[in-house]
Amino acid sequence: MIECRDLTKKYGELFAVDRLSLKLAPGDVYGFIGPNGSGKTTTMRMLATLLNPSWGEATVCGHSIYTGSKEIRRAIGYMPDFFGVYDDMKVTEYLEFFAAAYRIQGAERKKKVEQVLDYVDLGYKRDALVTSLSRGMTQRLGLARVLLHDPQVLLLDEPASGLDPRARIEMRELIKRLRQEQKTIMLSSHILPELAEICNTLGIIERGKLIFNGTVEEAENEVRKLRGGRAFLVSVGERNAEAAKKLTAFKEVAGADLDPKAGAVRVALRSGYDDGSFIPERLIADRFKLHSFREEEINIEHIFLTITKGITS
Numbered sequence: 668m669i670e671c672r673d674l675t676k677k678y679g680e681l682f683a684v685d686r687l688s689l690k691l692a693p694g695d696v697y698g699f700i701g702p703n704g705s706g707k708t709t710t711m712r713m714l715a716t717l718l719n720p721s722w723g724e725a726t727v728c729g730h731s732i733y734t735g736s737k738e739i740r741r742a743i744g745y746m747p748d749f750f751g752v753y754d755d756m757k758v759t760e761y762l763e764f765f766a767a768a769y770r771i772q773g774a775e776r777k778k779k780v781e782q783v784l785d786y787v788d789l790g791y792k793r794d795a796l797v798t799s800l801s802r803g804m805t806q807r808l809g810l811a812r813v814l815l816h817d818p819q820v821l822l823l824d825e826p827a828s829g830l831d832p833r834a835r836i837e838m839r840e841l842i843k844r845l846r847q848e849q850k851t852i853m854l855s856s857h858i859l860p861e862l863a864e865i866c867n868t869l870g871i872i873e874r875g876k877l878i879f880n881g882t883v884e885e886a887e888n889e890v891r892k893l894r895g896g897r898a899f900l901v902s903v904g905e906r907n908a909e910a911a912k913k914l915t916a917f918k919e920v921a922g923a924d925l926d927p928k929a930g931a932v933r934v935a936l937r938s939g940y941d942d943g944s945f946i947p948e949r950l951i952a953d954r955f956k957l958h959s960f961r962e963e964e965i966n967i968e969h970i971f972l973t974i975t976k977g978i979t980s
């Protein structure tokens with residue numbers, strides 16, 4: 668669906684995007700993560716055929732960005748990080764304007780507009796002026812706009828930026844629905860946790876370079892490898908400090924430290940040891956009262972921090 672090979676954009680001496688290669692299959696939801704200025708928007712704009720690369724190749728739905736811009740623009744929905752809305756235009760007028768640009772005609776146009784408004788749950792604002800919408804509503808309108816022509820590929824640049832937590836959840840639910848419809852979605856963010864539930868594959872970009880590219884599972888394995896093994900969180904309540912000391916002595920344990928945020932002892936296993944079940948077993952045998960035990964989850968934030976640290980240090 669999307670394929671890049673050595674895609675590069677140079678601004679003077681700066682490599683905004685540096686030999687980026689990736690491949691997205693139909694139905695993939697690709698979380699494109701990186702700090703501000705790392706090259707996410709530049710990549711998306713090249714894929715949307717709005718910006719010419721310095722070199723490299725990319726195809727979207729089988730069309731080259733150099734020769735197939737017409738076909739690509741028909742097949743994609745690109746939602747930029749900032750987009751203007753027009754003063755004195757009602758929500759329906761705004762969408763009808765874009766539907767017309769996609770050559771959706773007559774009764775079909777009205778039907779489509781109502782459909783996308785319903786999809787993003789903005790039907791009740793159909794007669795409101797676009798300038799009167801909140802940031803969250805404006806983002807949902809932006810999404811409605813790129814869905815008008817039912818594109819197979821969506822390029823969403825920071826769709827949740829500037830949204831409050833509730834609006835962010837609403838946006839996430841919308842993207843989950845699009846995923847169920849087998850759309851291929853590239854989604855950028857510098858706010859990491861919001862991508863966790865949505866994506867099946869991930870790319871981490873730093874200073875124009877893709878420093879990780881793979882499935883979420885591969886990213887988790889990479890984190891385990893870089894960290895040296897699995898980690899578990901165990902709590903025995905007030906006796907956590909005592910338990911930490913005891914656990915440190917076991918041959919399977921690389922380290923056992925109090926994790927005040929989790930209210931537990933974080934037990935890191937030495938590499939080669941996978942099974943943490945001995946932790947509660949031995950604590951119980953030692954008459955500790957077990958409050959909780961679980962494997963430490965690896966969230967996107969961990970992945971980002973560990974992988975960027977692992978690569979740059």
Ligand SMILES: Nc1ncnc2c1ncn2[C@@H]1O[C@H](COP(=O)(O)OP(=O)(O)OP(=O)(O)O)[C@@H](O)[C@H]1O
Nearest residue numbers: 678683701702703704705706707708709710748857
């Ligand atoms: N037109 C331009 N001229 C010169 N430099 C540019 C231009 N556009 C982008 N850059 C630079 O290219 C780099 C990548 O920018 P880009 O906007 O792609 O980053 P980003 O990852 O999308 O950042 P953000 O999260 O802030 O949106 C930055 O260093 C930026 O300053």
